[in-house]
Amino acid sequence: MPGSQPTPMTEAMYYVLLALSKPLHGYAVMDAVKQVSNNRVDMGPGTLYGILKRLQKEKLIVLEEADGRRKIYQISELGRQAWLNEYLRLKQMVLDGKLLFKEE
Amino acid sequence: MGNKLKRKVMWLDLWDIEEQADWFSHMELSGWKLIDIGKWIATFEQTEPQKVKYRCDVFKIPYTYEDERIEIYRQSDWKHVASRGYIQVFRQLNREYSNELHTDPFEQAETLKLLKKDLTTRAVLALLLSTIIIVLAMLMLQISPVRNYLEDDFLSPFIIIISHVFISYTMVTGMIHMSKLMKQLESGTLLKHGANHNKKRNRNKWLGMSLIIFLSAFLVFNILKTINLSDNSYQDIPNYQLPVVEISDILGETNYKEIPDNDEFRGSIDNYYAENSSILVPKQYELQQKVEVPGVLWEDDSGTYQPSIRSYGYQVRSVWLAKHFLQNLKQENTYFNENYQLVDSPFDELWIKEEDTMIGLIARNNNIVYHISYYGMNSTKDIIAVTEAKAFSLN
Numbered sequence: 001m002p003g004s005q006p007t008p009m010t011e012a013m014y015y016v017l018l019a020l021s022k023p024l025h026g027y028a029v030m031d032a033v034k035q036v037s038n039n040r041v042d043m044g045p046g047t048l049y050g051i052l053k054r055l056q057k058e059k060l061i062v063l064e065e066a067d068g069r070r071k072i073y074q075i076s077e078l079g080r081q082a083w084l085n086e087y088l089r090l091k092q093m094v095l096d097g098k099l100l101f102k103e104e
Numbered sequence: 105m106g107n108k109l110k111r112k113v114m115w116l117d118l119w120d121i122e123e124q125a126d127w128f129s130h131m132e133l134s135g136w137k138l139i140d141i142g143k144w145i146a147t148f149e150q151t152e153p154q155k156v157k158y159r160c161d162v163f164k165i166p167y168t169y170e171d172e173r174i175e176i177y178r179q180s181d182w183k184h185v186a187s188r189g190y191i192q193v194f195r196q197l198n199r200e201y202s203n204e205l206h207t208d209p210f211e212q213a214e215t216l217k218l219l220k221k222d223l224t225t226r227a228v229l230a231l232l233l234s235t236i237i238i239v240l241a242m243l244m245l246q247i248s249p250v251r252n253y254l255e256d257d258f259l260s261p262f263i264i265i266i267s268h269v270f271i272s273y274t275m276v277t278g279m280i281h282m283s284k285l286m287k288q289l290e291s292g293t294l295l296k297h298g299a300n301h302n303k304k305r306n307r308n309k310w311l312g313m314s315l316i317i318f319l320s321a322f323l324v325f326n327i328l329k330t331i332n333l334s335d336n337s338y339q340d341i342p343n344y345q346l347p348v349v350e351i352s353d354i355l356g357e358t359n360y361k362e363i364p365d366n367d368e369f370r371g372s373i374d375n376y377y378a379e380n381s382s383i384l385v386p387k388q389y390e391l392q393q394k395v396e397v398p399g400v401l402w403e404d405d406s407g408t409y410q411p412s413i414r415s416y417g418y419q420v421r422s423v424w425l426a427k428h429f430l431q432n433l434k435q436e437n438t439y440f441n442e443n444y445q446l447v448d449s450p451f452d453e454l455w456i457k458e459e460d461t462m463i464g465l466i467a468r469n470n471n472i473v474y475h476i477s478y479y480g481m482n483s484t485k486d487i488i489a490v491t492e493a494k495a496f497s498l499n
Contacts, residue, residue: 010208010210010211011208012207012208012211026172026175026176026179027175027176027179027180030176030180030203042203042207043203043207043208044180044203044204044205044206044207044208045173045176045177045179045180045182045203045205046161046177046205046206046211046212046215047205047206047207047208047211047212048176049172049173049176049177050211050212050214050215051211054214070172070175071172
């Protein structure tokens, strides 16, 4: 099932899906990722392009508009579900981690 | 600054991703900006020396599809400069700030898979082809082992083997290098920028130049040898004493005369003397002699007695080689069941073969080998005696 990721997402994939909650072209995704991660994730163009192509192939994002070189992408329903799964997985991990603090 | 151009041999392999980028940066720091790359040659344009980053990425470049990628890179201040197969070279536009091309090792490992796959396919094909060619070259060495010693026939197969070992070594090195890069990225570590290009370039340059010099020397050697061979037709037998057994050594005081050669060509195929040289046998003497003894008939009264000799003397490069050379001489001169027999003598080895009026002799003393085929009525003892006399008087 392509929507539910069999393995955990990379950090870069997670943030690209998050950034594409609204339609954006390639370069704008980089800025958006930087913004939503509070400047923590500064993604290189090679990394971004690889992720865009892979997410598109796995139908996690869709091409909204193609105007020559500028292509606008947006997260798909499948992508939204995959992102949500990952979000819940990470949240659960954080909750599980609280056990350590309780012991201390 | 004008548009002065400089072309340089890359001396770096496709898979030396970081080294290539480092070399281009180094060249720009020396005042030469990269403008193009061919398969082996990089072209630089003279510029103000400046510290500029170059990066190599891996992808195919059918522009219609990849325009978007180049555009995203350009917007991130990375300009596409040149392509070398799947390697795409980018130059930093904004020296104040520009992000790296790749910031995630796992994503970069994905891009390298393309190069690894391509390299693996080529390496497997090259190794397969090299194996077949090396086996064929080994078989070539078996065609005439004696010619390998005397006419340097081992050189062509040897060069073929060396070249293909070099190709295989390069491909295997490339595969190992790619595996290391992949392993590093998959373990979560980004490639190290600023990898020193000097070591690899110097090593490849040294290896490449050695191969070119080696092949050129082989070519010149073959040309000179061909010229030398064309000059070396049948020379008359000189009057002085030769370093090989002659008919005069065998017939002694007997009155005999050379059989005249009546054809129109220079020299005689029945009476000539030649001196040659090869890498493994630097001194080679060859005598062919056929005479007529007036008033004497063959034992079966078949006509006037005409003894003949083919006599060779060889100074082989070493005793070890001489031993192997003798073995090959024996094998190549053994027909049907006429085997050479080992005979006791002052020589290190003495092998004799007898058949009707023919006596075959192969003898070795240290690194000197004698090979005689005598047709006549003298006994084997006579032939051994004159060979001993000749060999030990010369020694």
